[in-house]
Amino acid sequence: MVDWRFWRRERPLGATLSLRSRGDFGDAHRVDFEELAPDIDVFLGQAAYLQLGFFETVSELIALTPELARKDALSRAAGAALNKHEALVGVIRDRGDDPTALMLPFREPLDDFRAATHGVRPQETMLSVHITAGMLDDFYLALAASYGETGRKIARILRADADRQPIIDILRETVDADEEWRSLLAMWGRRLVGDTLLVARAALRPEHLQSQDEKKVEPVFTQLMAAHSRRMDGLGLAA
16 A cells, blocks of 8 residues: 655645536535645646556557557547646646646655556556546546636546547456456456545545544545446446
8 A cells, every 4th residue: 555645735725625517426516625635736746647647557558459459449548648648737837837846746656556556467457547547537626626727727628538438348348258357357446446545535635634524525435436336337347
């Protein structure tokens, strides 16, 4: 399990974390997190590096995939992640900040996260991308509501099509053709949840995560888990 505490920073009070209506989340559900949202530099640096990591992982999958049609399909998912990364970097630069400086504190912990969720087989890694990127896109889209106009720009970036349908199609073909794969991927999907929720929870300010704040945190993670269950159901896997 990765220790994320060393990179958390202070931020001014007054931000709000809210869940907006989007895809898996259904109706909007607003939750006040005035003391929990991280400094905007933390938010932008981690969000940008996460997308770069998704691009790198899918690019590795392209190299491991022999079929040309699948290579082409996976390249669209890699391109979508790269586009999101570049758009987030653009927002950072527009604010007058150095993207590398903002992302650097998260390189080691997020690389550790990617290593921990990297499968032995390509299909496991495809499921990792589908599950972890889906959950974290949802979480950071919700968190974006804390940051005014900059947050609205980030929300538009994160709402862009991730082009992960080819990954879903490949996984469905795999599961439908082999019950052993269905069982293995179902177990792998359940394993991914803990590490992914750790990344999300670590983005919140720890000093305010006392017992009285758990009621504020719980609805967000409940909805993240509900969306995860729907992603697994869509693949014919048990969450």
